[in-house]
Amino acid sequence: MTTSTVQGSPVKALIVEDTPVHALILSTILRKFHCEITVAENGNEAVQLFLEGKKFDIIFCDKEMPVMSGPEAIEKIRALGESHVKIVGVSAGYDLEQSFMSAGADIFLPKPMKFDVVGPIIQEVMNKKNNSMV
Numbered sequence: 001m002t003t004s005t006v007q008g009s010p011v012k013a014l015i016v017e018d019t020p021v022h023a024l025i026l027s028t029i030l031r032k033f034h035c036e037i038t039v040a041e042n043g044n045e046a047v048q049l050f051l052e053g054k055k056f057d058i059i060f061c062d063k064e065m066p067v068m069s070g071p072e073a074i075e076k077i078r079a080l081g082e083s084h085v086k087i088v089g090v091s092a093g094y095d096l097e098q099s100f101m102s103a104g105a106d107i108f109l110p111k112p113m114k115f116d117v118v119g120p121i122i123q124e125v126m127n128k129k130n131n132s133m134v
Helices: 020-031 043-051 070-079 094-103 115-132
Strands: 012-016 036-040 058-062 086-091 107-110
Touching: 012 020, 012 043, 020 036, 020 115, 036 043, 043 058, 043 070, 058 070, 058 115, 070 086, 070 094, 086 094, 086 115, 094 107, 107 115
Parallel strands: 012 036, 012 058, 058 086, 086 107
Antiparallel strands: none
């Protein structure tokens, strides 16, 4: 898969991940799509960003984190009225999909993150964003 020229403004991605190496891997993938990346180390930091008025096109959210779990953060973000943002639940546990989906995530991806899996999701968000700007 090759990336095409990015039209319009870049996709704003929020990575909610407490393990630096996992955040780095996902950041590396997202940079290939010229995403504007913000990293929060736990769910509470992610919710605070939304309370401060920050806007994102997509969120990649881990499950197990200190202070506030991923599903708890997703519930709070959705409760703030953030229905437009695509939320991807991410975890090494394959059996955790339901906890993410019931919290309001749009999709679940198992770790480790891979370009060929993340790529189509970012492309979908890019297309949606570019079409809404026309």
